[in-house]
Amino acid sequence: MDATERPAADEGPGAGAAPAVLPGQRGGEEVIHLDGVEKVFEVRRRTGLLRREKRQVRAVDGLSFSVARGEVVGFVGPNGAGKSTTIKMLTGILTPSGGTLRVAGVEPARDRARTARRIGVVFGQRTTLWWDLPLLDSYQLIHRMYRVPDSRYRENLDRCVELLGLGDLLDVPVRQLSLGQRMRGDIAAALLHDPEVLYLDEPTIGLDVVSKANVRRFLADLNAERGTTVLLTTHDLTDIEQLCRRVMVIDHGRLMYDGAVAGLHRIAAAERTLVVDLATELPPIAVESARTVKVEGPRQWLAFPAGRPAAPLVAEIAAGWPLLDLSVREPDIEDVIALMYAGRPAG
Numbered sequence: 001m002d003a004t005e006r007p008a009a010d011e012g013p014g015a016g017a018a019p020a021v022l023p024g025q026r027g028g029e030e031v032i033h034l035d036g037v038e039k040v041f042e043v044r045r046r047t048g049l050l051r052r053e054k055r056q057v058r059a060v061d062g063l064s065f066s067v068a069r070g071e072v073v074g075f076v077g078p079n080g081a082g083k084s085t086t087i088k089m090l091t092g093i094l095t096p097s098g099g100t101l102r103v104a105g106v107e108p109a110r111d112r113a114r115t116a117r118r119i120g121v122v123f124g125q126r127t128t129l130w131w132d133l134p135l136l137d138s139y140q141l142i143h144r145m146y147r148v149p150d151s152r153y154r155e156n157l158d159r160c161v162e163l164l165g166l167g168d169l170l171d172v173p174v175r176q177l178s179l180g181q182r183m184r185g186d187i188a189a190a191l192l193h194d195p196e197v198l199y200l201d202e203p204t205i206g207l208d209v210v211s212k213a214n215v216r217r218f219l220a221d222l223n224a225e226r227g228t229t230v231l232l233t234t235h236d237l238t239d240i241e242q243l244c245r246r247v248m249v250i251d252h253g254r255l256m257y258d259g260a261v262a263g264l265h266r267i268a269a270a271e272r273t274l275v276v277d278l279a280t281e282l283p284p285i286a287v288e289s290a291r292t293v294k295v296e297g298p299r300q301w302l303a304f305p306a307g308r309p310a311a312p313l314v315a316e317i318a319a320g321w322p323l324l325d326l327s328v329r330e331p332d333i334e335d336v337i338a339l340m341y342a343g344r345p346a347g
């Protein structure tokens with residue numbers, strides 16, 4: 001699919017999806033702006049004993065979008081789509097190979113210090129806290145590093161401690177915290193200097209259901225009360241559903257969809273997958289109410305309309321095939337993107 005053919009906000013596969021700028025945000029002050037941003041990495045690959053081949057990886061390929069102040073935008077895509085590379089450019093860690101990129105009026109890679117004062121970053125997979133220090137010591141270091149006025153620091157810390165339930169954890173070294181506690185600690189650390197923009201990279205990954213709900217509630221309140229702009233990368237469709245009105249989908253470094261979450265959900269809700277384990281390897285199961293989308297040894301994947309119950313399909317397969325085990329998978333981001341490529345009608 002060519003970039004120009006990719007579904008735009010109001011003509012995409014989620015037909016009738018809301019435009020990228022949602023009502024109420026139209027004309028809002030732009031806080032993130034990307035225009036034709038590219039990032040090309042040069043990688044060297046060994047092709048023989050002494051020979052190495054240079055290859056270019058186009059991680060981000062002409063990405064353009066804007067985010068208005070106070071928006072909470074989901075930024076999703078399959079593995080290797082270019083999400084982390086984009087976030088690294090937005091924080092100033094990486095310099096774009098082409099195009100223009102501004103955050104709160106600043107070019108991040110050119111002025112990392114000014115950018116750092118205006119943004120907060122949370123990476124779900126690794127901590128920005130000092131591993132051996134108690135949580136409070138990390139916070140005091142951040143206080144001094146960012147020169148946060150004392151009263152503001154106290155106020156922000158008290159608020160985070162209360163709303164994120166950190167009271168009993170402040171004296172605990174970071175390495176002793178559970179994943180969920182560490183994540184809450186990291187979110188507080190990212191907010192002590194009052195950032196205008198918060199980048200969250202998989203903030204709920206590996207968390208249990210209760211911790212996930214706590215983190216989501218905190219982020220929704222933060223946005224409502226402080227108007228903090230949030231760009232959220234996640235593989236969890238529920239994060240998007242509960243926090244964002246707008247979602248951007250990228251793949252191969254390009255924007256595939258930019259619009260309302262409802263539009264994305266219409267696509268996502270189109271199909272569920274029945275995964276069946278048979279007693280032996282067999283040709284793809286042929287039934288009327290589902291289509292077999294994958295076969296791997298004795299395991300087969302069958303897509304069926306999300307609006308229909310799974311029971312009749314399971315009964316039909318159990319009657320005609322040597323069924324050992326089964327599970328039903330809800331659609332995730334990868335499925336949504338696969339459906340976009342397949343050009344299936346929504347709903």
Ligand SMILES: Nc1ncnc2c1ncn2[C@@H]1O[C@H](COP(=O)(O)OP(=O)(O)OP(=O)(O)O)[C@@H](O)[C@H]1O
Pocket residue numbers: 041042043057058059077078079080081082083084085086
């Ligand atoms: N430093 C690097 N050097 C070379 N290639 C890189 C580098 N960083 C990323 N890439 C490549 O750029 C592409 C985009 O990677 P990126 O990490 O941005 O994807 P992602 O969408 O964040 O994926 P994931 O969901 O797996 O984290 C991938 O092909 C990746 O291998």
